Amino acid sequence: MKRSLTIFFLLAIIGLVSSQISSTARQKASAQKVLMQKDSIKKSKILAQIQEKKIDSLVGTLAVFKPYKKEAHASYYADKFNGRRTTSGVKFYNNKYTAAHKKLPFGTKVRVTNERNGKWVIVEINDRGPFVKSREIDLSKRAYMDITSNKGSGGMTVTIEIMEK
Incomplete structure (x- = not known):
């Protein structure tokens, strides 16, 4: 009788210990799921940014481009213009792929290639300028920084x- 009670108590203790171990394992697993969900949110944001750049590149590879001007001088908008209206009527944002040109019609897609390093970006003309004789095109800051080889230069x-x- 004493043996059966001892065995019963031992089994009960083993059951309690195993349930605590399994609950700890479940807590660890749920913590890992939360970490994976947070990590996947970060990854999805990064993937969205990469896909945005790929869309611009895809347009460039599928389109046909006609040469307009070689050895043109390009600069970028100052930060003070961010949020202001352009000549075409849309708001200017320095983080979009837009540009200003003196003569090209609004809505024209243009591929701008840095002659020094071969990097290029596709921008949409939505403003007039630059109003300096030596410059041909003003790029948004994002477009400029994507293709420049020297981040400190202005042109x-x-x-x-x-x-x-």
């Missing part, structure tokens, strides 16, 4: 090509 020599429709 560079580029090739401008117009996307044919």
Whole structure:
């Protein structure tokens, strides 16, 4: 009788210990799921940014570009213009792929290539300018920083090509 009670108590203790171990394991597993969910949110934001850049690149590879001007001087908008209206009527944002040109029609897609390093970006003309004789095109800060080889410089020599429709 004493043996059966001892065995019963031992089994009960083993059951309690194993349930505590399994609950600890469940807590660890749920903590890992939470970490994975947070990590996947960060990854999805990063993937969205990469996909945004790929969309611009995809347009460039599928489109046909007609040469417009070689050895043109390009600069970028000052930060003070961020949020202001452009000549076309839309708001200017320095983090978008837009540009200002003196003569090209609004809505024209243009590929701007840095002649020094070969990097290029596709921008949409939505403003007039630059109002300096030596400059041909003003890029948004994001577009400029994507193709420049020297982040501290204010200008560079580029090739401008117009996307044919």
